[in-house]
Amino acid sequence: MDKIGIIGIGNMGGAIAKALCEEKKNLIIYNRTESDMDGFKGIDNVTIAKSNVDLVKQAKYIIIAVKPVVCPTVAKEIKDYLTDESVVISIAASYTLEKMERLFPGRKIVIGMPNMPAIVMEAMSAICPNDRLNENELKDVIEIFSSFGEVTELDEDKFAAFTAVCGSLPAYIYMFIEAAADAAVLNGMNRKDSYRFIAQTVLGSSKLILEGKEHPAKLKDDVTSPSGTTIEGLKVLEAHGFRSGIIEALNEAAKKYREM
Ligand SMILES: NC(=O)c1ccc[n+]([C@@H]2O[C@H](COP(=O)([O-])OP(=O)(O)OC[C@H]3O[C@@H](n4cnc5c(N)ncnc54)[C@H](OP(=O)(O)O)[C@@H]3O)[C@@H](O)[C@H]2O)c1
Incomplete structure (x- = not known):
């Protein structure tokens, strides 16, 4: 590649x-604060660029991984150095194909949405290319995103929903784990063990869902024995609006994405 x-x-x-380093891909990186790249110095397949322009002059695939508010500054800096072969990949939340x-203008563009588990190579990412990429370029982009987890090609109009259920959801899962650990601590377990057991x-x-392909409702029913402990907790969750809370939270996250 x-x-x-x-x-x-x-x-x-x-x-x-x-x-990408672990996949031995040919990589070039640049960060405004130089010391943030220290961990990549001396690695065979990684070049540290002198600037964003230096990077663009050497790379075909250019992943822009700065905060959304910084994207226009970076774009201004690099756009005149792109060629007809360059493929610009944005992972900035809210950067639609139209905005990109x-x-x-006139460039090969992909919008991508990875999520935080990319850190442990278990991301769920979505990508949407514009119509300027050829088949091989699209294959390469899929390979890039596959190096840190699962990836799917998705119509752009699904990105708001995807960003809610894959981008924001990790935060709510961590809240859920934290609350469950509080309950475990309340019942005498130490916090360190609690986090490990719950995670x-x-x-x-x-x-079980990914491999067994069972319906979540069936799995829930399988855990819930008659007059058992689980049904007691389930009754409380329903009374506290557990399901509607999740639906409303994710719906608000998707709404915010559309407004950005
Ligand atoms: N975090 C997530 O879960 C997640 C998920 C999906 C998508 N995203 C998207 O990923 C992007 C990055 O998010 P993040 O959480 O990784 O942010 P981050 O930790 O703040 O990283 C942004 C990096 O960009 C560098 N930077 C800023 N201006 C620059 C410039 N002009 N040229 C080169 N480098 C520059 C920053 O360096 P300094 O140290 O100098 O500031 C910083 O290291 C965002 O657009 C976000 O929407 C994030």
């Missing part, structure tokens, strides 16, 4: 860079 450039080595850019095409339970429960 041609050289991949990453602009912005923060949480997400750093995770993507680490994954305004920043990079493994969330992981295993997810695997």
